[in-house]
Amino acid sequence: MGALMVIFSLQPKQRRKTDSVEDELELSAVRHRPEGLEQLEAQTRFSRKELQILYRGFKNECPSGVVNEDTFKDIYSQFFPQGDASTYAHFLFNAFDTDHNGSVSFEDFVMGLSILLRGTVQEKLNWAFNLYDINKDGYITKEEMLDIMKAIYDMMGKCTYPVLKEETPRQHVEVFFQKMDKNKDGVVTIDEFIDCCQNDENIMRSMHLFENVL
């Protein structure tokens, strides 16, 4: 009787084991190959050579062809050794992952870069709005902006001059909203945003700052 019970209890475990092996195979077989060079050339504003260079760097760092959020955070954090870049990297990841499948493929990567480096000012501002709008509902609320602002200030770390205070991000958000929110309804829409940015000389100048990156 006891032997029978033992036998019964053993069997389901074996079945579960074979299932998990298959699952493991599926997971490890995630490889992503990008579309052809011509298609990417057509969709983005990069030349063939530039795409080659971009892909080589991308594939070197992520041999499987996709970046997941943790790798992304790691990579981005390396550029900001003094602070904690993981929150901002999370927002950036969501901005790049346009199809929201949890991983950034080379196409997503290169589309994003195409907008940021070769796009019109309108497109760049659109991208920035998309970054700030965390829940992608078309409005930037004060809470969303506060999250983004805190993430940016987190990247500075502790050792700054002047010393970072608790309310600095909040104050910065207030200034931002004063500038951007024309009708004072507590949210910033895409039109208010783009209008206001186009009227600000500093912002306009800074949009062209990184064009020679590649």
Added chain:
Amino acid sequence: MATGVAAWLPFARAAAIGWMPVANCPMPIAPRDNSKKQDELIILNVSGRRFQTWRTTLDRYPDTLLGSSEKDFFYNEETKEYFFDRDPDAFRSILNFYRTGKLHYPRHECISAYDEELTFFGIIPEIIGDCCYEEYKDRKRENLERLQDDQEENMDLKMPNMNFRETMWRAFENPHTSTMALVFYYVTGFFIAVSVITNVVETVPCGATANQKDMPCGERYTVAFFCMDTACVMIFTVEYLLRLFAAPSRYRFMRSVMSIIDVVAILPYYIGLVMTNNEDVSGAFVTLRVFRVFRIFKFSRHSQGLRILGYTLKSCASELGFLLFSLTMAIIIFATVMFYAEKGSSSSKFTSIPASFWYTIVTMTTLGYGDMVPKTIAGKIFGSICSLSGVLVIALPVPVIVSNFSRIYHQNQRADKRRAQKKARLARIRIAKSGSANAFLQSKHNGLLNELLELTGTEEDEQKLTQKSISLLESQHHHLLHCLEKTTAHEFVDEQIYEQNCLETALQTYPSRSPSVSSHDSSTRTCCSRKRKRNVPLPNTSLPTTHSTHQGPLQELSAIHIQCGDPLSHTASRSNLNLKTDESSRINCKSGRITTAIISLPTPPALTPDGDGLHGPPQRRPPRPPSHPPPLSIQTTTSSAGANIVKVSAL
């Protein structure tokens, strides 16, 4: 910055567009990419085997041979390739390091050959990846130990300049060094044996004499045994005193186990000499003679095996303790049970629980003397259970202890190894991070100078530019960090400066400024914990302007600190800044030492003294050419640094 990450720098810079709408002040200018060369393939000919790679791959690590201009020495004009007369197999892993950013140690490679290759190509072994680092360190340690053993054997033969004391100590520790030492070693060994045998034979009953019955030999031949004892003790005393004299550290020698054994071995004799033969103390005297048996432990100096046994017992003390404890528990349980089981029977030997202890021990160790046996049925049942469980309780832990010996020993070694590696790994990461951060802070001061020089573009300044050639990658990374600073209107500072600022903001709130060290520490702690709300809320819009006016002196201050390289204490730095001009300019002119990270790109060393005078944000471009010496600004800042300190902290 690691290599693979360098490929993502364009992405990080592009993503910085996300900060632009948020920033309130203008951004610094991006560094120009002056090298418009196309990427080309480089051929590396290593002893006939040709490797090819992109030039940018090699340029990732400019502080190695292949990444710097040092490889030009190996350039072969006829074949248009770089020729290295080295091992091509080892070169594979070195080239892979450039490609993947991880250095691996091939297991079939000899450790010293590999080390030599790494040194030749200018790669530090500490960056070996975690997968191979343990193996590398193990092999290296083994190699070192082997070399050390060889060295020690050689060393014993050649050390002519030791004084008498050191010679004696070495003779005591290694008897094989000289004939005298060997003789000494054997003589003491002989006398230890003689002493032990004497102690034993003393108690053997010699033949009966006429008037008395059997008496032990000790009492029969008292004088003879006394003489023997005296001789042995004299030898031991002389030996102990000689060791004490020769020991390099007498205090440590006296605390060591062997010397305690020596003392315990000879002490009873002297105490016996001192005490007279009266009845009261003769009992104690007899006890003392028992300690003479400790002389046998003196053999452990002569036997390596005994020492190892002692060491292993000591290291497994906890296991032995546990065995003892569980045994005691079992004994108490069974003794109690047997006592109560046998309580009923008449003429039972189990008079009390402690009396039953003896039965339990004898039964559990399966000795079974038979002096105490249970008579009741319950007693017999429990007695048999006791003997059965005794087998388990005693037999089982012994192999466990034995395997524990080897397991714990190896585990300790591995845990220590792992702890050291973890510490090393964390230190590496910390160094890389701080190196990268320091590199940025350092180049901030260089970078502003360079921008100004680029704008004016005079001849001699171009030379200055080429002297401090930060790589394009570094300059782009620093530009990125600079943009972040501008966005948040805060600056990155050094840890020391940060703590000093905390200190000053705390001090300015306290009316009494007593610069005792203790108050400094406490104020640093309270201000940096930031528990209370500061009642100086400045609106952010005014921050940039106030920021820019006071940025100059504090940046100068930070330049002094970074340049000096050594951490000035709080009190010292305050007094330094209140010094006169010549003092502070002396600090200024000290050539700085910037720590270069292992992985990150190195920053150029010392600044030229007039190099760090130009500060202030780029929009405040002074119209006068920079050949007009900026010492004006230096003088004012450093001389008024003392005064400015107070103003700055008012921020």
